[in-house]
Structures are given as structure tokens and as C-alpha cells.
């Protein structure tokens with residue numbers, strides 16, 4: 003009798019014979035690929051490293067014939083288990099071509115942000131979306147999550163900086179958007195059918211499918227930004243680049259009250275900063291600077307145009323105290339490192355048994371309601387006896403919240419998430435501004451957008467991936483995965 007493990011090994015061997023890239027299934031490899039930067043763990047059957055587009059076409063055909071789903075994977079820095087799955091993991095690191103053009107760059111999905119930055123720097127240009135993880139993420143993962151960072155206030159998220167994308171659909175079709183008319187027309191029709199009032203009133207959003215960003219055929223490629231590997235495997239992309247600004251100034255402002263600082267954000271936005279970021283007292287403890295003893299939080303405000311005019315405007319309106327006004331590149335970089343390391347500092351500070359998995363860590367609300375978001379967090383802390391650490395992209399109304407508690411009741415975690423998401427949606431916010439839906443939030447996408455839009459999302463998914471082989475369970479799902487496969491439990 004043939005055992006199930008023998009059957010599985012046959013499947014793996016068949017796949018290995020089929021493609022020119024590597025196919026691995028040693029225990030250590032499967033263990034390594036069973037985790038990413040999230041709190042989840044799912045063991046795959048096999049890990050594949052396609053060498054080229056042709057390999058991917060063969061893998062997709064194989065996946066459909068053998069009913070084994072595919073999860074594309076970049077650098078695995080995602081925080082929501084987007085790159086985890088029980089079938090085939092498709093590591094795209096070999097697709098790493100790069101060609102710099104005037105005001106754009108053509109890349110493969112496997113190129114890291116760090117490599118891209120280095121190459122563009124030689125041309126005195128840059129790709130604007132800058133996740134705090136810095137050089138380590140891949141362009142494919144950034145597109146799939148619609149990533150953003152501290153500069154997105156001025157320059158936008160990936161969706162605003164994507165010019166063209168080539169994907170392989172779940173049907174094995176290679177399509178380039180926006181030039182593909184068949185898919186372009188279908189996407190545009192979906193975009194015209196959605197209820198736009200159900201989309202959040204925020205400047206950054208990585209929840210569900212971004213049909214709201216599509217006005218006409220020329221925008222159809224934007225549907226891939228934030229699609230989390232569920233509509234197609236990204237095999238190349240053309241990205242907008244900008245010239246590195248000639249001058250910069252970063253101001254660090256300290257406040258003795260969080261609400262006071264968040265209320266001030268709307269006024270600061272009028273001075274046109276490129277960045278407006280927030281860290282609370284937990285992060286500032288790690289910064290080698292002597293702050294006023296009453297300081298409870300900081301705002302990082304950066305300008306890259308009209309420095310004199312904007313800074314003098316800022317100084318007239320703020321209630322906080324300016325502790326640094328930095329112009330030298332090295333000083334600016336040093337302070338941004340403090341902000342970018344907020345998650346690492348906080349993980350160091352929270353003992354392992356007190357960490358609550360990332361679930362509500364990435365909401366955004368209209369900036370004028372940031373103080374209300376803080377009240378919601380305080381309310382959760384009071385009701386559930388939790389503590390929180392907060393930092394993030396205040397200028398986009400996007401705060402990262404880390405909850406701290408000893409209690410590890412799964413039902414309670416889900417309850418906290420649901421209460422939080424309902425309140426955020428009611429305020430016109432998004433349940434995820436940058437990290438995506440992944441395992442914790444996909445079941446709440448319907449709550450965010452309503453039945454009518456969710457039905458359209460389903461049709462859209464069917465168009466691209468009729469057999470549901472591409473990252474199943476993400477964005478479109480009937481199952482609850484928020485507390486399933488958590489590592490700590």
C-alpha cells in the first residue's frame with residue numbers, strides 16, 4: 003500500500019523534475035518557510051525557487067492539476083502571515099532583474115528594497131515607499147501589500163508609485179496591466195460597480211481590493227497593489243522614481259500629553275511636511291537624548307521643500323517643544339533609525355509571555371480623529387486589562403498598536419480585535435493601512451466593505467484565479483483564521 007507520505011514525496015519529485023529552479027522539502031527548509039515576521043506558523047509541503055517565468059507557468063499548471071495551492075513569498079518580513087501556507091511556497095528571490103530608466107525603474111519582484119535603493123542612489127533618485135523594515139523587504143512583497151512608510155505622507159504608498167505590472171494569473175495567463183484590454187475592461191467595470199462610500203476616508207489603505215483607486219483603464223494595474231498574492235504572481239513591475247531632494251530638515255518635537263500631540267497633527271499637515279511620525283514614551287526611552295522629564299511622546303516632522311518658510315510656519319503653530327532641528331544627512335538618518343526601530347525596541351521591552359500577536363496593529367483613521375483612536379485604545383486597555391505601546395505614521399492617521407497582556411485567551415483576542423475594528427470602521431477608518439489582511443484580518447474584509455462590495459471582490463478573484471490556487475484564504479475567505487496557527491498558543 004502506498005502511504006500518504008510516499009504520495010507526497012512523489013508529488014514533490016514530479017515538481018522537481020518539471021522546472022529548472024530548485025525544489026526543496028528537507029525538514030529544516032520546511033521549518034524555515036513555516037514562519038515569517040508574523041505570529042503565525044504553517045508548515046508548507048514544498049518550497050520552490052523558480053528561475054524564470056516559464057518555471058512559474060509550469061508550477062501553476064501543476065498546482066491546478068494536483069490541487070495544491072501556491073503562496074508567493076518575497077523576503078518574509080510581512081507581519082500578517084501573508085507568505086504562509088500549507089501547499090507550495092514560491093520563493094521569488096531569483097526574479098531580481100533591474101533596469102533604471104528616466105523617472106522609472108523596471109524590476110523583478112525578488113529584488114530587495116536595499117539593493118534597489120543602492121542602485122537608484124547612484125542615479126540620485128529613489129523609490130518613495132519606505133517601510134520601516136528598511137532594506138530587507140522585497141519589491142514583490144511591497145507591491146502585494148501596498149506598502150508604505152514615513153515618506154508616504156507626501157509621496158504615497160506603492161499604489162501611487164506603480165506604473166505597470168506583469169503578473170501570471172491563477173489560470174496561467176501572463177498579463178501586463180494597464181495595457182491588457184481584456185482584464186483592464188473587466189477591472190474597470192468592477193471598479194464602476196462598487197459602492198465607493200464603503201471605502202475608508204483615509205490616505206493609506208491595504209484592506210481588500212483597491213477598486214476605489216481605479217477610475218479608468220489606465221489605472222487597472224493598481225488592482226495588484228495590496229492584492230496579497232491572491233490575483234497573480236508578480237513577475238515584473240515598472241515603478242515611479244523621484245529625484246533625491248537637495249535639502250532636508252527633520253524636527254523632533256516633544257509633548258507632555260499624547261492627545262495634545264495627536265490633535266496638533268491636522269495643523270502640522272498644513273505646513274506640508276514630507277513625514278509626520280509619532281512615538282510614545284516606550285520608544286523614546288531607547289533614544290540617546292535627554293528629553294524633558296515630563297515628555298510622553300514625540301513627533302518627527304520632516305520637510306524637503308521650502309524649508310525656511312515651512313519651518314517658520316510650524317514654529318508659530320505648535321504647542322510642543324522642539325528638541326532638535328537637524329539638517330545634516332547623518333544626524334537625520336540617526337534619528338530616523340530610532341523611529342524605524344520602534345517595533346524592535348518594543349519587542350525587547352515586552353517579555354515574551356506578555357506579547358499579544360499582531361492583530362489590531364495597523365489601523366488608520368482620518369487624521370482629525372487620531373485623538374479618538376487613542377481613546378479607543380485606552381478604552382480597550384481599561385476594559386481588558388491590557389497595556390499598549392503606540393507609534394506610527396500620524397500624518398496618515400495610521401498608528402501601530404502593540405497590546406501587552408499576560409492573558410492568552412484566544413476568544414478574548416478575537417473579541418478585542420472585533421470591537422476595535424468595528425469602532426475604526428465606524429470612524430471612516432481602515433483596519434489595515436499598510437500590513438495587509440493576511441491571516442488575522444481577512445475575515446473582517448466583509449465588515450470593512452459590506453456585502454455588495456465583498457461580492458464584487460469575489461467575482462474579481464474568480465476572474466484572476468478561478469480555481470482558487472493563489473494564496474487561498476487571504477482577503478477572500480469564509481473561515482476565521484485570526485487565532486488559528488498562532489505560534490505562542
Ligand SMILES: Cc1cc2nc3c(=O)[nH]c(=O)nc-3n(C[C@H](O)[C@H](O)[C@H](O)COP(=O)(O)OP(=O)(O)OC[C@H]3O[C@@H](n4cnc5c(N)ncnc54)[C@H](O)[C@@H]3O)c2cc1C
Nearest residue numbers: 076077078079080084133134140142143146149150231236
Ligand atoms: C520591523 C518591521 C517593520 C515594518 N514596517 C513597515 C512599514 O513601515 N510599512 C509597511 O508597509 N510595512 C512594514 N512592515 C511589513 C513588511 O515589511 C512589508 O509589508 C513588506 O513590504 C513585505 O515585503 P516582503 O518581501 O517581506 O513580503 P512577504 O512577507 O514575503 O510577503 C508579503 C505578501 O506579499 C505576497 N507576495 C510576495 N511576493 C509576491 C509576488 N512576487 N507576487 C505576488 N504576491 C507576492 C505574499 O504572498 C504575501 O501575501 C514591517 C515589518 C517589520 C518586520
